[in-house]
Amino acid sequence: MNLNAVNPPPSGAGGQGSLIILAGGLGTRLRSVVSDLPKCMAPVNGKPFLAYVIDYFQQQGITQFIFSLGYKHEIIIEYLEQLTTHNSQLTTHYSIEKEPLGTGGAIKSACEKVSSKNVFVTNGDTLFKANIPALQNFHIQKSAECTLALKPMRNFSRYGVVELNDDSSVKSFNEKKYYESGLINGGLYMLNVESFLSKSLPAKFSFETGYLEKFYNEHAMYGLEQDAYFIDIGIPEDYERVQTELVNP
Template identity: 60%
Template sequence: MPAKEAIILAGGLGTRLRSVVTDLPKCMAPVAGQPFLKHVIRYFLSQGIEKFIFSLGYKHDRIEEFLNIEFPTLNLQCSVEEEPLGTGGAVQLACKRATESNVIVVNGDSLFKADVQKSFASHIDSKAECTLLMKPMRDFDRYGVVELDTDFTVKKFKEKQFYQAGDINGGVYVLNVESFLDLGFPEKFSFEKNYLEKYFPSKKIFGAIQDEYFIDIGIPEDYQRAQEELKQIPLYLENIDPNWTLFLDRDGVINYEKENNYILNWDEFEFYPGVTEAISRLSKKFGAVIVISNQRGVGRGLMTEEDLLDIQARMKLRIEDDGGRVDAIYYCTATEPTHFCRKPNPGMALQAARDFPSINLSKSIMVGNKTSDMQFGRNAGTYTVYVKTTHPEQPLPHPDIDLAFDSLIDVAKAL
């Protein structure tokens, strides 16, 4: 049973950031050309989180507008505080909207790239009421320290002071919703002081230590550090080797697409010139070649799934006849735009990574002809390559596009 739902605490004022960021909620502070919240959302999408509850307060309308524009297909709710409720009150209000028994709770002004699903599984196995994800640090005085007992339950919370080494609270929790709400907290309270520090001796509150990337943008020095550390690392094609995976959109990349319509049968399917040669070349470079495709025509009843499978089988055979290969084809027939497997949501890439343990999404490229393909790649944690087959007017550079080429054969030749 994986983690599916997250509460993002995004109501902070960002008082300590006023010298560098004015008139914005803290989580909306620009970092590496994007609001910090966008980095947080994309990381948790790449971790398989399907549903989001945004706990909002200060200037909530700015965040809601951002979500509507940047993440129109995200399965989300907003929990808005009419007045500041403290971190505990914000979590409590948002938990009343939760649809899962256990949820991830995340501070929206920090990013901890921990393996959320691993800690979620431990939380469930331990029948924990709360699990803190903890980050080991050295030579620091900005955070308190959490000590664990031999069974990984929390033993002690230690105050902020200078520590040569210690494990800090990483601002990510797994929380059992029912047991938390049953405690009957007042409307306003602190999650850290009134829940964690009060109840750890009597409740099943665990810690999970992961030494992964962590940044908290709450002070100007770390905010500036995040500008560099969260920049998109450039894609260098000369680094591609068999440890890399290639994801290909189908219509508009492999074959001509029908404008405002669907390829309904094999007679309507036509390869772009040079595509089978391109895939043959690319097959020699990449360890896996995988086709990822939205196929809403099935969901709308315009074609059957058998029609789709016939097209895919014939396409795959033709590619193999010309010396290439397709290791798997993933498709989504859902009609609702918020379905987690429908691009730009990353469900199909995450399923491929589960099916092929050798896939490393940070060493993967998504090739597509629409910005939604590029968003899919970013949401899954891959690099992106845009082909201009159907939308050559696309403005470049674009924050979601690493490289752009005229067609798939041009991508192959560049390699």
């Protein structure tokens, strides 16, 4: 196991080239079907779900992957070390939590290892096939601090809804309930690292409530609608569904 990989990515790594993958969760809702693995390592057609996430983002131009790890991180690192021997274009770095920090604390810690101005962030148990170059261009065009990739959905109650102003800035975050239609937060962001780290944020906090919902009125936060494939394997029903929807990368 090469723990030297915890070093930061090399200076000058490009904005489109860097992605933080949050893969430190306990996966409690999936325990009934995947009892002994981190959520992102849940098998899908013979490969970990994480393999599909990595493959898609590599196709979109990502070269630097920073994995935010916690629960059973040794399993993930062992898999990634094997993967890099067959995938010469994959560069991995690790940010390992000694205790759960919440999504916000995990991103904050991982951002300390980012040398580029902006970084993408996504969840290891979610695959949102958004157009990454388009998201980056929009983020830069808007001089945004944070840009959210938003998925349009119909007839749902599992997610809250994000409303936008006419200029695509975030107008509101609305609670989970039944909606006939709306834009959901797809768990994929582009983040201005310096602006994010400049805030007096605690070591442990939720990115969604402690950052997005707290600061969207004060800072440049925007949303970009992306009507692309989206799956969150956090519940058994969607984990079962993904087996028929994804083919091996």
